[in-house]
Amino acid sequence: MAGCALPAPASPWLARVGDAMRRHRGWIVGVQWTVLAAYLFLVITPAFLPLPASDASLWNDLTRFAQFAFWGIWWPFVLVSMMLMGRVWCGVLCPEGFVSEQASRIGLGRPVPRWIKWGGWPFVAFIGTTVYGQLVSVYEYPKAALLVLGGSTVAAIAVGLVYGRGKRVWCRHLCPVNGVFGLLARLAPVHFRTDRAAWDAHPLKKVIPIDCAPLVDVRRMQSSAECHMCGRCSSHRGAVQLAARAPGVEIARLGPRDADRWEVRLLVFGVIGTAIGAFQWSASPWFVQAKIAAAEWLVERDAFALLGDDIPWWLLTHYPDANDVFTWLDGLMILGYIGVAALVIGGWITLWLRVAGRVLGDADAHLRLAYALIPLGGAGVFLGLSALTVTLLAAEGLVLSALPALRGALLAAATVASVALGALHVRRAARDRRRALAALLPFTGAAAGAIVPWVTMFYVW
Numbered sequence: 083m084a085g086c087a088l089p090a091p092a093s094p095w096l097a098r099v100g101d102a103m104r105r106h107r108g109w110i111v112g113v114q115w116t117v118l119a120a121y122l123f124l125v126i127t128p129a130f131l132p133l134p135a136s137d138a139s140l141w142n143d144l145t146r147f148a149q150f151a152f153w154g155i156w157w158p159f160v161l162v163s164m165m166l167m168g169r170v171w172c173g174v175l176c177p178e179g180f181v182s183e184q185a186s187r188i189g190l191g192r193p194v195p196r197w198i199k200w201g202g203w204p205f206v207a208f209i210g211t212t213v214y215g216q217l218v219s220v221y222e223y224p225k226a227a228l229l230v231l232g233g234s235t236v237a238a239i240a241v242g243l244v245y246g247r248g249k250r251v252w253c254r255h256l257c258p259v260n261g262v263f264g265l266l267a268r269l270a271p272v273h274f275r276t277d278r279a280a281w282d283a284h285p286l287k288k289v290i291p292i293d294c295a296p297l298v299d300v301r302r303m304q305s306s307a308e309c310h311m312c313g314r315c316s317s318h319r320g321a322v323q324l325a326a327r328a329p330g331v332e333i334a335r336l337g338p339r340d341a342d343r344w345e346v347r348l349l350v351f352g353v354i355g356t357a358i359g360a361f362q363w364s365a366s367p368w369f370v371q372a373k374i375a376a377a378e379w380l381v382e383r384d385a386f387a388l389l390g391d392d393i394p395w396w397l398l399t400h401y402p403d404a405n406d407v408f409t410w411l412d413g414l415m416i417l418g419y420i421g422v423a424a425l426v427i428g429g430w431i432t433l434w435l436r437v438a439g440r441v442l443g444d445a446d447a448h449l450r451l452a453y454a455l456i457p458l459g460g461a462g463v464f465l466g467l468s469a470l471t472v473t474l475l476a477a478e479g480l481v482l483s484a485l486p487a488l489r490g491a492l493l494a495a496a497t498v499a500s501v502a503l504g505a506l507h508v509r510r511a512a513r514d515r516r517r518a519l520a521a522l523l524p525f526t527g528a529a530a531g532a533i534v535p536w537v538t539m540f541y542v543w
């Protein structure tokens with residue numbers, strides 16, 4: 083990050099928390115083994131049980147409990163934790179990162195090849211798992227959850243067994259949510275901060291390596307995006323400490339060379355565009371109308387192949403006992419809806435970001451401005467995931483009457499945060515006040531692309 087001498091408030095108690103994480107590493111490892119055992123039990127066991135009865139509750143049915151634990155609590159609130167505490171989940175609790183690191187301790191220890199370091203993996207993996215999860219109804223059925231979550235865990239172990247020595251090569255380069263977590267962690271008001279001057283001035287010249295599992299260059303660390311907040315480097319050379327900072331300051335101070343094109347694509351077309359399509363299709367009247375029109379068109383032409391539903395459950399949702407079976411047409415329509423949503427929403431946002439960049443007279447300004455949309459991206463994914471939480475709670479008889487107001491408040495807060503970050507960017511980049519205001523206008527147009535679809539889904543349909 084350019085020119086980033088952060089005036090963070092002194093927070094000695096936070097520094098002590100970081101040091102305690104380093105000193106009590108054994109406790110953290112104990113927690114990780116416990117979480118791993120609970121995760122494996124909840125992801126494997128329900129897949130071998132019959133589907134729950136229609137009146138099953140999360141209090142008396144393991145499958146319902148696991149569904150609520152994974153998709154109602156774990157997934158939405160892990161995302162929230164990224165924005166509040168950075169990637170503490172990754173470094174302290176995540177069973178997949180932990181087991182990949184353990185595998186890497188006993189594995190072949192090969193160096194990380196170039197293909198694994200390709201910057202597009204977070205984009206491809208996020209979109210791939212998000213779309214595939216919709217096709218197999220991962221939130222609904224335990225076999226699909228075992229395939230998606232368990233498959234990811236098996237891949238993480240396999241990568242650990244081949245590459246790195248006690249490192250998290252999987253997390254750093256291939257985990258499907260690594261990119262999303264990295265984006266959201268940039269907002270967090272706490273981080274491990276390296277004081278480069280103190281590091282270089284330390285009297286000990288001998289280099290003592292840090293066991294940083296996600297392979298962060300701790301000496302040069304200026305961003306929270308890759309740090310798993312494990313605490314192992316706390317107080318190293320008297321230069322690294324857990325510290326507070328203003329929320330979003332890392333984004334507000336992005337320098338010209340800090341924006342990454344793949345990260346921006348992930349945010350604009352993935353976290354915003356694809357996620358909206360994935361959460362929206364099942365509630366969309368447009369989807370239903372388009373599907374009926376397509377089915378009628380096929381029937382009129384005696385073309386029934388796409389209306390067939392004899393499809394394995396691991397390709398498309400197929401649970402006849404639950405009256406939930408997708409046809410080939412359903413699969414194609416879901417792919418089409420998510421694809422069109424991603425392209426239209428992502429394209430709209432990109433267009434207006436580029437216009438703002440043009441107004442600022444800087445060819446790459448649109449990339450830095452895109453990061454200002456992280457609060458809206460994070461809030462949107464939380465809203466989408468928490469819709470399932472709400473549905474599961476409603477099935478238990480718990481109805482949140484204040485839900486529309488809560489959703490509105492969250493969207494409004496995220497909008498204010500994104501526009502404020504955008505305003506900070508354009509003020510820094512613009513030569514004068516008039517140009518800054520002129521650039522802020524198209525930026526708000528871009529932000530609208532991340533707001534209007536959620537408003538339509540929650541308040542219009």
Ligand code: SF4
Pocket residue numbers: 173274292293294295296297298300303308309310311312313314315316
């Ligand atoms: S930089 Fe590495 S060692 Fe330090 S807290 Fe982050 S993940 Fe842990």
